[in-house]
Amino acid sequence: MDAARAYRNDRSLTAWLALLVVISIELGRSMGLFEELDKPLWLVFLLGVASTVPLVWRRRYPLISLTLVYVTWLGIGLTIPQLTVLLPMQLVYFVALYTAVAWARDRRAMLVVVSACVLMMLTWFVWMFAVQQGVEVILEEFPTRADWPGTVDPYLANALYQLIMNIAFFGGAVVAGQMQWNAARRREQLADQAATIEKQAAALTDQAIVAERVRIARELHDVVAHHVSVIGIQAAAARRVLDRDPARAAEALVTIERESREGVAQMRSLVGTLRSVPDGSSRSDGESSRAPEPGLADLPALTAADHDGLDTTFRQVEEPAGAAADVPDPMGLSLYRTAQEAMANVRKHSTARSATVTLRVVRRPETQAGPQFEHGFAEVEVLDDGRPRHGTSGSGLGLLGIRERVATHQGMVEIGPRATGGYRVRVRLPLPAPGPGAAPLAPATTSAHQAAAPAEAVPAARTEVVG
Incomplete structure (x- = not known):
């Protein structure tokens, strides 16, 4: 009163x-x-x-x-x-x-x-x-x-x-x-x-966000190191064959151009997320692993791992064939982390008996989904048939990390229960423009791969655009 x-x-x-x-x-x-x-x-x-x-x-x-x-x-x-x-x-x-x-x-x-x-x-x-x-x-x-x-x-x-x-x-x-x-x-x-308690929870959330962004900063380091290394190698190769093999030199220059543009685009998207990280909030992890970051090629191994009796299935849809190879490494890492977090949530917080991980890579204009998908998209979708398990609700920081990753790529995310039962985590990221000399994109048609994939239609009202 x-x-x-x-x-x-x-x-x-x-x-x-x-x-x-x-x-x-x-x-x-x-x-x-x-x-x-x-x-x-x-x-x-x-x-x-x-x-x-x-x-x-x-x-x-x-x-x-x-x-x-x-x-x-x-x-x-x-x-x-x-x-x-x-x-x-x-x-x-x-x-x-x-x-x-x-x-x-x-x-x-x-x-x-x-x-x-x-x-x-x-x-x-x-x-x-x-x-x-x-x-x-x-x-x-x-x-x-x-x-x-x-x-x-x-x-x-x-x-x-x-x-x-x-x-x-x-x-x-x-x-x-x-x-x-x-x-x-x-x-x-x-x-x-x-x-x-509310202040402490907010502080813990901020710490988790900062830790996630610091990890993304490490990925930024890997992105820059990768592209700069490729550019350096291709520049050296072009210099050596410039006089005796102009065609190979031109190929090397095309690769340099593509890598530089891709590196700049990825740096801008990552730096946009890291602008609010407080100075001095991160510290070195000491002896960090030198193993390469996981990507799309590791998704089958993710679903093949032991899941305590959970029946897991992996499906891959490509249009055209081999389109998954064109997905940039940072984007592949984000898709892998999304699937990893979603599968972890299924094991910890769901009564599901089966789960399906679907990777879709389509190299064609997808104007209905938004102008950002004019060069195609890479998508990972995790579906399960369970319900939330009582007494096992998480902190929500994992899902927050997924949304932040999607925001760095100006993609689209859908997280929530399905109308037919179960739960869906779906992330769609726009593919960059193809390099010079690539074949023109095909119009939006239904391919045999997509017809075979058991993907569910996503209601427009449940689609969330992040970025």
């Missing part, structure tokens, strides 16, 4: 209590409660309503409100004691004491004020039963020992009864207020813990 609403509720409560006090005073007057009172009746109404006014600020200034209520109560109890015994007045005292214990922020000041109010209540109690009435009044109002209806002196029994009821009533206010304070404190602690 916000503060403004709480303050409005306090004003409403005060108005209702004031109305109840006025009604109870009038009913008490009708019952003869104030017959022997030597004070004007308007003063009784005024003091009764005034006792409720401090409750307007009971949650804004709880200790001040409590002090005003009990000071007023002591004054009324010493002058018009009949007014203090009315039930609405008792409710006013209860609410003031409860609010002070439940809402006071300074607990030491609360203890001092509440203790003073309790001492004030005891002082009034002693005055009423030991001083004001007097022994003579007691002897007149209560029977002699021979006429006692019980085993306890009637005056003592009345005093003990009043004391026990007041302790139970006002002690209940203190206990209830402290319980409310403890509950509010626990809620605040839980909220702080939830905020801390």
